[in-house]
Amino acid sequence: MTKSIHLVDLFAGPGGLGEGFSSIRRPDGSRQFKTLVSVEKDPAAHRTLTLRAFYRLLHDSGMSMSAYYDYLQGGEHPSKRTDVQHLWKLASEEALCIELGSEAGNRCLEERLRRELAGCEDWVLIGGPPCQAYSVVGRVRNRGNKHYRPEEDKRHFLYREYLDVIAKFRPAAFVMENVRGMLTSRIGQKRIFGQILEDLHDPTKATGHEAPKCLTGSMEGYTIFSLEDDRVYFPRTTGLFDTPSPLEEGEYNSFVIKAEEHGIPQARHRVILVGVRNDIVRCAGAPTIATNLRMPTTGDDEKLAVEQVLAELPPLRSGLSRQDSDQTWYAAIKRVATKVANELLCHPSEYLTTTDRERIAAELRIIAQTPREGLKRHHEPIAVSRPVGPTTELEKWYHGAINPNSKGLWYNHEARSHMEEDLARYLYCATFSKVMGYSPTGTKEIYLDYLAPMHANWKSGKFADRFKVVLKDHPSKTITSHISKDGHYFIHYDPEQCRSLTVREAARLQTFPDDYYFEGNRTEQYTQVGNAVPPLLARRIAIKVQEVLDKKKETRIKEPSPT
Structure with missing residues (x-):
């Protein structure tokens, strides 16, 4: 039996990438990829x-x-x-x-890898260097700081910690994930993404570190492939020793994976780079590897909608920030539902017809008169028998190692508390989405003075997306770490529950199995989920990487033995 392929996971977060790779089993039941070491500096995520x-x-x-x-x-x-x-x-x-980029952290990791990877050629590196400096939101925030200098922000260069590991230990392949903003981030007038491609292609030139002498073809660099377009890879040359031709900036978007097109119930768009060591590329040919790595996409009618993965979870009520109880919550819901319904009928809108306002008001009155009974704030995981176990691939994925004859074991499923003013906004937005089929936009459709937050700039138009509903009939919007701040951008589609998403619901939209438990307080749990790579997407990537490494083995077998 051949050994599992070693996996090293840097900037691992709670482990989404590693979970996907580790999930692949060989015919004998053993893992195709086995994590040798994973690195994360945040204590809760660790x-x-x-x-x-x-x-x-x-x-x-x-x-x-x-x-x-x-x-x-x-x-x-x-x-x-x-x-x-x-x-x-x-x-x-x-x-x-440990913290990569610190002297102690780098030394600890290097000592470990030198000991564990001695003589090992065919291992895989995965990870997503922190993205705050590349994200669009982060860059907007930085522009507001007159003292900010991109060239002095070390977060722009954390990918070099990842690069150093590639340079010193030369994995057979690597997978690097980051936000889409990496493609357009600049230092001075130069886009940093072009430099990243060049550095990953030639780690020795970028870092000065030679590859281990035991590695065949010790001077080998890497070819960087797109998972979306088999015509896009860097460098595109006629031979390994030609000068690489840079990609056109218009081709950079080919490195963006749109998760909703790959069976993930979330419109998460991220840069995914797959590097393959050039001794492997030379054997198979770059065009062949590019074709092997291209991931098939699903059609629009096959995309997973939010309700398909959240409907199974027990409904919960939100809490009240002050004096919460079942009775006070139900009283608050009746009060705000009635108030918003009356305001809608009394105040016309240039963006909503009279009929639309009446339909939304009618739904609110139903909730005020007959609120759903028996809602709890927290799901108690208790196994109950199920007559039929999970049957589809997705159901089995979410079920994890839980007994297939059981259900009810959902963890981290607890609703947040909200101020009564926010309950009114959530109730209105969710009801609006139920009636209209889309989430209301800023002051155009959240126009009632009663619903306006106490914010000086609310009517400026800068907060059009402050309150958003996760629509049930579509893939979710991107789950981000901002969900840890408040739930305004992640309102549950069911107005009767009147709340934001729970950690478990966010984790399901990220395709974490139901028995994947998040440590830390609730804010830390939300942050972990928002920062993670969807494990099911990682599994699909891992399958493609495995196919490339399998072809390398096949090539070795076919090579004639020396006489």
């Missing part, structure tokens, strides 16, 4: 990463999963249980809480 490493080790050991699920339901931490302490120790060695 705890999540370690716990999931333990989950995989426990699952692969053949032991009962009770040590994991007991902990999730309030039991003893796995590190305290004598029966699984050896597995927790291995998980703790796999997940490192």
Whole structure:
């Protein structure tokens, strides 16, 4: 039996990329990719990463999963249980809480990789260097700071920590993820993305680090491939030793993966670069590898909608920031629903017809008169039997290692508390979306004075997207780390629940399995989910990377042995 392919995960967050790669099994049941080390500096995300490493080790050991699920339901931490302490120790060695870019963090990682990767050629590097300096929102914020200098912002260059690992240890392939803003970010007049491509293509030139002498073709660089367009890769040359021709800036968008086109219930658009070492490229040919890596897309009628992945979760009510109870919440809902309905009927709008206002008001009156009974704020994970286990690929993916004859084990599913003023806005926006089929826009359609937030610039037009509903009939908008700040941009489509998304709902839209537990407080959990790569998308990428590495093995087998 061949060994699993070593996986190194940098800037891992809670482990979305690693989860996707680790999910691929070989015919004998073993993992195709096995994480050697993962690195994350945030303590809460690191705890999540370690716990999931333990989950995989426990699952692969053949032991009962009770040590994991007991902990999730309030039991003893796995590190305290004598029966699984050896597995927790291995998980703790796999997940490192260090800061890349710091002297101590870089030294710790390099020592570990030199020890673990000695003589290993065919391993894979994955990760997403922090993106605050590249994101559009981050750049707008930086422009407001007169003292900001892009060339002095070290976050622009954190990809070089990733690059250093490539230069020193030369993986067979790497996958680097970042925000779309990376394509347009500039230092001076030069787009940084072109420089990133050049650096990844020739790590020795970019860093001065030679490849390990044990590696065949030690001077080999990389070809960087698009997963969307097999005509786009860098460098495009007629031979390995030709001067690479730069890509046109218009071709940069070919490196953007649109998650909703690959079976993910979310319109998440991210830059994904796949680099393949040139000794492998030379054997198969760049055009062949480009074709192998191109990911098939789904048609518009096959895209997953929000309701398809959230409808199964138990409905919850939001909480009240002050004096919350079932009675006070229901009283508040009746009060704001009646108030908004009356205001709608009394105040015309140049953007809404009388008929539309009447339809929205009618829905609000129904909620005020007969609110849904029995809603809880927090789902208690308790296993109940199900007559039929998960059948579709997606159902099995979400179910994880949970007993297929059970359901009800949903974790991190608790609603936030909101001020009564926000309940009114959420209720109106969700009801508007239910009636109109789209989310209302700023002061044009959220026009009532009663709904206006206490913000001096509300009517300036700068906050048109401050309140947005996650529509049930479409893929979700991008789940971002901003969801940790407030729920205004992620309002649940069901007005009767009158709330923002829970951590579990956001995690489902990110395609994390239901037994993927997020450590930390709720704000930290939201941040982890928002920063992650969707694991199911990562799995689809991993399958493509595996195909390329399999072709390398086939080429080796066909090569004649030396006489």
